[in-house]
Amino acid sequence: MIATLPLTDLLHIADIQLHFQAASVTEAIPRLLEPALTRRVHDPSVVKEIVDGAVKREEETSTMCGAVSLPHARSSKIDSFIIALGVNADGTIAGHHDPRLIFAFVSPDGKREQHLQLLASLARLSQNSKVLDQIAAATNADQVIEALRSAGA
Secondary structure, eight states: OOOOOOHHHHEEEEEEEETOOBSSHHHHHHHHHHHHHHHHOOOHHHHHHHHHHHHHHHHHSOOEETTEEOOEEEETTOSSOEEEEEEOTTOSBTTOSOOSEEEEEEEETTOHHHHHHHHHHHHHHHTOHHHHHHHHTOSSHHHHHHHHHHTTO
8 A cells, every 4th residue: 555645745835825816727737836846846947847748738638626626747857746726715717616726736757646646635625615615715825724634635
């Protein structure tokens, strides 16, 4: 059995953007992932390659899961998960109520099983309207982390 890390261990406070809004999920991806990646990956060409991969994947297949969108990519150029979260109670995509949360993330190529477990965990979270409402109503990033932690995410 491969160990999984709680979402709250993977998501850093600095990578949570409250009142986030973009024109589309594909526009949201670089706005969410670039700052998170830049803090950890110091090669701008690698950051661009990863972001472009996540955008391309989203263009090919939407990752909408109810009130949550899960754009993601895998990369051999990172060795740990990198997750960013955009939150807006009124909708993260202008003119649309859903998604209210966008979890954009990148997984290391060598951690395929954990990647699938993270996707499953986020999909389960998307079905928990109480926790989604708590996250959407958060006024600071600590409240987001606490809501996730209380849900066992």
